[in-house]
Amino acid sequence: MNLAGLARRNLARRPVRTCLSILGIGLAVGSALALMSLSHSIQDGMREGINEMGDDLVVMQKGASDIFGGFIPERTIERVAAIPGVARASGELFMFAPSADGSSVLAQGWPDTSYLWKKVPLREGRVPDAGEHGVAVLGDAAAAALGKKLGDNILILGDTFKIIGIANYTTAVNRGVTLLPLTDLQKISHRPEQVTMVHLNVARGESPVELKRIKTAIEALGDLSASTANEMLDQDRNFAILDAVSLAISIIAIVMGGIYVLNALVMATQERTREIGIFTAIGWSQRRIMASIVVEGILMCVIGCALGLALSFLAALAFPYIPAIGNLVSFRPSARLIVLVMMAAFGLCVLGSLFPAWRAVRMLPAEALRRI
């Protein structure tokens, strides 16, 4: 028998308390992991969505606070496309637009001649013909969430659009979009001849030197900034706020989890006061007694962390099936986040068990032995 064996027996002796404590640790770890993963997944989802479009660079209004915030004159698309080394460019008007019944859709407007229409992975139907108006292509998740199918009508900003295609994108963001002809979206949103951003591909791949040259050339056009998808999202004010909020919530979740762990271990140690008195009476050193309590805390923490990890993975599996979440974000706990949360939980568990252990060994052994 060793300290771990002793701890295992102690945990098994009080199965209800042990299970509740482990569940508490698991929920704390799972929720911290889920919150942090969600925040990162929103950014990753947006990044993947833009990457799925195959952009080398994205052009936005200089100083735009976020991807919805800037507006560029439509004629700028041609000026950008004319820069040597730019293979192709397409404008995009991008916004959350009110639909029927108080819901809103993530609407994207592309020019009739945009190369982006050709890259739409259609599941069924077609994309708009040049000059065609009053039609829309929905991402499959958007169609499912709105309960729409090919041939149905959809109300956007008070205008009716006929659904002529269902797209089968792979990223959560793109699966939730509603694609419209640019002129239609400009009209209904009162943004004539404006786009939110310009997508572009460069002719000679992703050479950093070439990208830098083109970025400089674009920015020389005035009031524009060009960046890769990653750079753009890193500068996005909304994501910075989201990051701060999710970090704050995660800290709260971890601290709450830590307090729960501390409470569970203090209670568990309190119940073992007499037993600790016995250890003292047979000559165990304070260090050995503390070690036995800490080992028990660590054992609960390890099981709790594993449970929390399992819960977060279960959430990752379940969230795509919940339209309100799955339509907007893909939820994947990353290895880096898992390690971070586990380390925080482990540290809290060790600290959380040191405190009751320290309290326990300070008690007079005779007093501890009198406890029931």
Next chain:
Amino acid sequence: MNRENESNSYSDAALESPPLIALRNVSRQFDAGAITALTDVDLEIRAGDCVAVVGASGSGKSSLVNLLCGIDYPSAGTVLWKGQPVRKQADWARLRRTRIGIVFQEFNLIPTLTALENVELALFGLGMSTVRRQTRAAILLERVGLEARMHNRVTTLSGGERQRVAIARAVANEPLLLLADEPTGSLDSSNALLVVDLLFKLHNDANMAIVLVTHDEKLAARCRRQIRIKDGHIVESAGMALVAPSIVGAAGS
């Protein structure tokens, strides 16, 4: 551990050497002085001694035993081990680990563990390998007649068996001093006799000093010395005390 040289109770050397444990003007109060358990107690226990502590409930017997093994601390006075004052908790823990064994009325065994594991617990921190600990624990349980039940959880054992496990645990470190606080208090008469015989056998075989707290006058009479406690004072000391010549002289002067 070789005890031969340090615990021959009848040798001159033993009488000349300081007592194994001594209380000097020891008092113990609780609740900020509202309750007095012991007042100005002086007591010496020598190697190989056999002392019965008798007295009514609440007279201070258990408090005395608690002070003798350092699981409680005196409010005033000093406890000396072989002439040296012991004050730190770590020193008391070391003594209980290596020199003092305790048997409680309520057994104080760990219910989740087997008899063997309970005895093994007392051998932690003595630098033994797991195998050696288990072997020694098994030998001790054989000695108290529990070889057939050593792998049983202590919760499945009878009261007498549990107390024998507790005794095996108490003597696992081959103590110089064995303290038994009402060891038969929770047992029926046949089990009580068995446990008492076992304690005296261990005392005789290993020549360890034993302090036995009991209500039972017959049991107390089997000890070489009897100490009676009343209201926290030692009111009577009878029998043959192993007293060092210097102390006899001091008492006579």
